[in-house]
Amino acid sequence: MAQSPPTSPTMSTKVATPLAHRKRRHSAIDKSIIDLTGSDDSKHSGHKAARNGAVAANGNTPSVTPKAENGTSSHATRKLEDENDDSGEGESEYEDIVDAAELEPWRPLIEGEGLDSQTASRLRTTLLHVGPEKFLHDALTAAAIPPDILGTAFGLDPALFHQLGENRYLHVLGQIVVRSYYKRRKLPQFNTIDDVATLLRNSKNIMVITGAGISTSLGIPDFRSKTTGFYSKLLERGINEPEEVFDIHEFDYDPRTFYQLAADLLPDHKHYSPTHGFIRLLQDKGKLQTNYTQNIDNLEELAGIDKHRLIQCHGSFAGATCRKCGHKVKGTEIFPDIRAKRVSRCQRCKADIAAQAAAPKAKKAKKRISTPYGGRSDEEIDDNIPEPGVMKPDITFFGEQLPEDFFDRFTERDVKTIDLVLVIGTSLKVAPVSEMPDFIPHHVPHIFISREPIEHVNFDVQLLGNCDDVVFELCMRAGWELKHRMVPKGLEVSVEAVEDFGSRWSVKRKPREDGKVDGRP
Numbered sequence: 001m002a003q004s005p006p007t008s009p010t011m012s013t014k015v016a017t018p019l020a021h022r023k024r025r026h027s028a029i030d031k032s033i034i035d036l037t038g039s040d041d042s043k044h045s046g047h048k049a050a051r052n053g054a055v056a057a058n059g060n061t062p063s064v065t066p067k068a069e070n071g072t073s074s075h076a077t078r079k080l081e082d083e084n085d086d087s088g089e090g091e092s093e094y095e096d097i098v099d100a101a102e103l104e105p106w107r108p109l110i111e112g113e114g115l116d117s118q119t120a121s122r123l124r125t126t127l128l129h130v131g132p133e134k135f136l137h138d139a140l141t142a143a144a145i146p147p148d149i150l151g152t153a154f155g156l157d158p159a160l161f162h163q164l165g166e167n168r169y170l171h172v173l174g175q176i177v178v179r180s181y182y183k184r185r186k187l188p189q190f191n192t193i194d195d196v197a198t199l200l201r202n203s204k205n206i207m208v209i210t211g212a213g214i215s216t217s218l219g220i221p222d223f224r225s226k227t228t229g230f231y232s233k234l235l236e237r238g239i240n241e242p243e244e245v246f247d248i249h250e251f252d253y254d255p256r257t258f259y260q261l262a263a264d265l266l267p268d269h270k271h272y273s274p275t276h277g278f279i280r281l282l283q284d285k286g287k288l289q290t291n292y293t294q295n296i297d298n299l300e301e302l303a304g305i306d307k308h309r310l311i312q313c314h315g316s317f318a319g320a321t322c323r324k325c326g327h328k329v330k331g332t333e334i335f336p337d338i339r340a341k342r343v344s345r346c347q348r349c350k351a352d353i354a355a356q357a358a359a360p361k362a363k364k365a366k367k368r369i370s371t372p373y374g375g376r377s378d379e380e381i382d383d384n385i386p387e388p389g390v391m392k393p394d395i396t397f398f399g400e401q402l403p404e405d406f407f408d409r410f411t412e413r414d415v416k417t418i419d420l421v422l423v424i425g426t427s428l429k430v431a432p433v434s435e436m437p438d439f440i441p442h443h444v445p446h447i448f449i450s451r452e453p454i455e456h457v458n459f460d461v462q463l464l465g466n467c468d469d470v471v472f473e474l475c476m477r478a479g480w481e482l483k484h485r486m487v488p489k490g491l492e493v494s495v496e497a498v499e500d501f502g503s504r505w506s507v508k509r510k511p512r513e514d515g516k517v518d519g520r521p
Contacts, residue, residue: 211426324389
């Protein structure tokens with residue numbers, strides 16, 4: 001009988017972090033990690049030793065922390081550390097490797113490089129039935145599969161075995177096996193777009209997770225589309241680490257980079273998309289429990305989403321705060337600076353500086369110091385000259401805490417009561433939002449709507465196309481009417497199966513008689 005993994009472990013990540021980002025600082029999930037390496041004085045050498053002794057040092061069986069009565073792990077994630085470094089940096093390294101393997105799994109280029117697809121699939125199925133402890137013990141001892149070959153079943157490049165060394169590699173292998181075991185599994189009874197329409201009609205407590213893809217029809221770019229995304233445009237401009245534009249440490253060091261680029265993300269606050277209208281329709285029908293949005297455009301408010309049903313996971317442009325004195329203003333007050341690509345300074349700080357100008361001045365101390373934007377000055381600068389603080393939009397940068405209501409609402413209410421999850425317009429690559437599906441009970445259906453498929457989350461149905469077109473077709477099949485100025489009269493949509501996938505569907509607008517595809521008059 002298949003084991004049932006815990007479905008509601010404690011979420012510990014409270015900082016916005018891109019998956020597989022080089023600055024990842026936090027462990028993502030409170031789950032047991034199997035120690036395959038044993039004590040530091042126990043060393044293995046070569047594949048033979050790995051087969052016979054990797055599961056546990058000194059002949060001991062690896063231990064997984066017993067589950068609590070409620071089915072959750074009874075302790076926090078085991079801290080993985082470098083053999084020669086107890087600083088915790090090793091844990092981040094292992095997390096990055098596992099993240100990368102999930103997002104872009106290794107595939108053999110020639111026959112014999114790793115396990116064939118059928119064997120790999122059989123091993124993953126075995127893991128789900130017997131659990132990670134027995135699986136690793138049997139695979140590495142009874143079946144005598146070399147660890148670097150076993151790792152290919154989970155997307156690990158076999159070259160990592162030699163690059164990392166045996167003990168480090170076994171840490172990674174244990175971690176990815178455990179993560180695979182806890183990962184959400186597809187529900188076999190949901191496969192078609194009509195299944196999704198039925199779920200919409202029958203569900204009463206729907207959780208919607210949205211990303212930038214629901215706003216692209218308004219001219220606001222998403223972040224990770226290969227050619228049109230905001231990050232791809234930054235790469236074209238020579239910014240090799242696009243995510244650093246939204247890194248709080250980089251912003252504090254030099255806010256000019258952000259201000260030179262942020263204008264592309266500003267909404268006009270005059271229109272919202274049909275997908276926003278779809279979420280509002282769910283609310284009007286009494287079906288929307290919570291909308292977790294990763295968007296910073298604040299268009300949910302314009303669409304009329306109840307603030308008590310809205311969690312802005314990454315904040316928004318609705319407000320701005322001085323990084324020096326904490327003064328808060330409406331976001332629209334700094335929009336002129338953002339559009340002019342100049343750093344916005346705090347007006348309260350300026351007023352305070354002006355009020356103090358007539359006061360007796362302290363003795364000037366001149367020395368060679370850092371400039372306001374970092375770097376070093378070659379001239380003597382008066383370090384007593386006050387500077388007004390920099391205004392930062394109230395969006396959550398990488399490295400900043402997410403709002404507490406995100407965690408409170410999700411863990412205390414939504415995870416216990418929702419009956420359907422819709423993920424729309426997001427590639428789910430930023431933690432902790434990317435980890436939400438693995439914390440929801442596995443019996444709750446999960447539907448994915450976006451242009452490109454994703455592989456690192458097991459959705460029940462993936463509907464691939466422009467979000468506006470997909471939600472229009474879903475409403476049609478559910479017997480609902482989606483009224484919106486951007487939904488043209490007589491719009492027709494085609495739905496075709498994606499080859500080799502029984503639960504993925506391509507959704508596209510049909511061309512009009514005049515050959516146009518957009519369907520607009």
